[in-house]
Amino acid sequence: MVGVDTSESRADSTRGGRVLRVGPLKPSLTETLVAEYDALELPEGDDRDQFLDAHGESVIAVVTSGRTGVDASLMARLPRLGAVVNFGVGYDTTDVDAAAERGIAVSNTPDVLTDCVADLAVGLVIDTMRGMSSAERFVRAGRWPVEGHPPLTRQVTGKRVGIIGLGRIGSAIAERLKGFRCTISYHNRNEIPGSPYSYAAGPAELADGVDVLVIAASGGSGTAHLVDRTVLEALGPQGYLINVARGSVVDEEALIELLAAGKLAGAGLDVFAHEPHVPEALRAMDNVVLLPHVGSATVQTRDAMEALTLENLDRFLADGTVVTPVTP
Incomplete structure (x- = not known):
């Protein structure tokens, strides 16, 4: 000390x-x-x-x-x-x-807390794409013997992943996802010299070329609604959003509207715009994984x-x- x-x-x-x-x-x-x-x-x-x-x-x-x-x-x-x-x-x-x-x-x-948050981010990617939390609820509700198997989900290995904010945590997330043979690209305010990953000049450009968009940027006025409707629409109906940064970075209303309309495949969220309050619309969606801001919550x-x-x-x-x- x-x-x-x-x-x-x-x-x-x-x-x-x-x-x-x-x-x-x-x-x-x-x-x-x-x-x-x-x-x-x-x-x-x-x-x-x-x-x-x-x-x-x-x-x-x-x-x-x-x-x-x-x-x-x-x-x-x-x-x-x-x-x-x-x-x-x-x-x-x-x-x-x-x-x-x-x-x-x-x-x-x-x-x-870099490793802890990065671990959780990867866990959210897997859970959201493979529908693990949804499938667990399916079993607990006794639906398996009655309805048969739940719908098929998406494979994580080999997916294109975009990271907004390639700092300490973003870089740790990228390193982990390389183990899944994912192709990594990123967006920062400035390109990182010598980075092994592809750089996108804007968030929408990044979202347009990936299957999964992971947000690891800092919060604050400079990143408020950085992931807006245009970015989410670029991610598209087969795309997944993962947020372990701050709820303020995402236009939460636009996110809800696009998820409800089937214009996004799913989302894994550890942070929200008005914590600890989470919109009922998100809580009702089975293709959304919700966590109570626990990215660093290990002993x-x-x-x-x-x-x-x-x-x-x-x-x-x-x-x-x-x-x-x-x-x-």
Whole structure:
């Protein structure tokens, strides 16, 4: 662990400032923040303004998650804030532009969850194309003896796969799918020099040439509805959409309409536009696999994320920097 290492020295390191917890966090992380950093908790509802009036000026660091984040209005109530420490790789709920303007460091937990999310993405590809969840429901409902076998599904091996966002996670997904002899192509804002995969200049161009479109791009305003109706229509009635990134990247209304009209073959979704609320239309579709944002939800990965979160916090308290900074 970088910086301070004992509970006593951690408490000492926060003298003259307080650590604030914003939003739900992993229980063991919460326990450590309370026990070793004497961290405050930002209340919701009517008590929030009163709390900020009383404690806002003492807060020097916030620990939050990608699901909650820190917006510009909250930053404005924390005049001494120096760091926003995110538990998770996603930070689109934090206003990084406002943070940069004020010299506030923002960190996340990259790398430690790459394999876990990539594993899940490949699992969604297989489940969605082979109809595994649907077939499991078919058996549980006692339909097999009555109706015979369910409809045939699609083979994964040898398919053309497009990846939007060939970063750490996207690259790990590509490596796994090479084992299925899939042909990989990708779209990023910029082409990656030396990449072994074919580059598409736009999302629609990518979608038009693949059987499966996997979204691994970061969230935020820059990628909002990057996968819009035009992209989904280009993917076509034999195409499958897999999203392990952020729900905001996809036009969810267009996705529902095209799935309902048979203009997409299916979808595997770990993220949604308005989590934890999932539209009833999606929940009713048998060709859609729905997961409750569990891409990093294994014991090993969450423990590693917690350790890196505390490492970032300790580094900030020790010297004002963070281990894994993010930039606008």
